[in-house]
Amino acid sequence: NLKRVGALWKFKAIGYDVVGVDASPEMLRRAMCHNFKTVLGTLPRSPFNRHLQFDAAAVPFAVLGYVGTTNQLLIDSLKTIRRHLFRGGRLVFDVVHAIAAARDLREKEKKTARMGQRSLVEDRRKSFSASRGVIDIECTFTVSEKGQPAEIWEEQHSIRVFSEQELRLALAGSGFRSLQFFAPWGCRQPGAAEQIWLDDWCLMVVAEAV
Numbered sequence: 001n002l003k004r005v006g007a008l009w010k011f012k013a014i015g016y017d018v019v020g021v022d023a024s025p026e027m028l029r030r031a032m033c034h035n036f037k038t039v040l041g042t043l044p045r046s047p048f049n050r051h052l053q054f055d056a057a058a059v060p061f062a063v064l065g066y067v068g069t070t071n072q073l074l075i076d077s078l079k080t081i082r083r084h085l086f087r088g089g090r091l092v093f094d095v096v097h098a099i100a101a102a103r104d105l106r107e108k109e110k111k112t113a114r115m116g117q118r119s120l121v122e123d124r125r126k127s128f129s130a131s132r133g134v135i136d137i138e139c140t141f142t143v144s145e146k147g148q149p150a151e152i153w154e155e156q157h158s159i160r161v162f163s164e165q166e167l168r169l170a171l172a173g174s175g176f177r178s179l180q181f182f183a184p185w186g187c188r189q190p191g192a193a194e195q196i197w198l199d200d201w202c203l204m205v206v207a208e209a210v
Helices: 006-013 025-033 063-067 071-083 098-103 164-172
Strands: 019-022 037-040 054-059 085-097 108-115 118-129 134-145 148-162 176-182 202-209
Touching (some): 025 037, 063 071, 063 085, 063 148, 071 085, 085 098, 148 164
Parallel strands (some): 019 037
Antiparallel strands (some): 085 202, 108 118, 118 134
């Protein structure tokens, strides 16, 4: 969703060269419509010349939870990113927080968003496997206009979840130094600068290439 990657627009606006990588030709086509440079590819493989390096890399929307389903794939993906960063370059990414996923025992969840006469209802069903470290999510989305269903679609996701300790070890083994772990919505334990609020699913990570 290009509109949600607001920081990339800001970097582009002040003169940075921003390159988008995605496995979906359709998403790349949409990005090209907004004058972004794009490359087709997916981790852990690199779509770039081995000598090409960047100042920073952003991996949003829990992408590492999809491609890093094993420890080796996670390490390989991080090493690929490190290879294309200058020393001192920054890596920013988000993952599903393992502790929050394990604590959330709700099997079903329903959310509704309203936009004028249109509404979007998300019915979410999920199950968490501690042995696999994976959360399976099935979603049904219903868009209604004036109270009548206009569009319905379904999505299925299997996403690996991570603890802070796992990520620190993986980053250290891939050429990175961990800088910060935080909950993006500001939900932290009072008085604990780096302790993640246990019910916040999203864990943001900032690391430095060393």
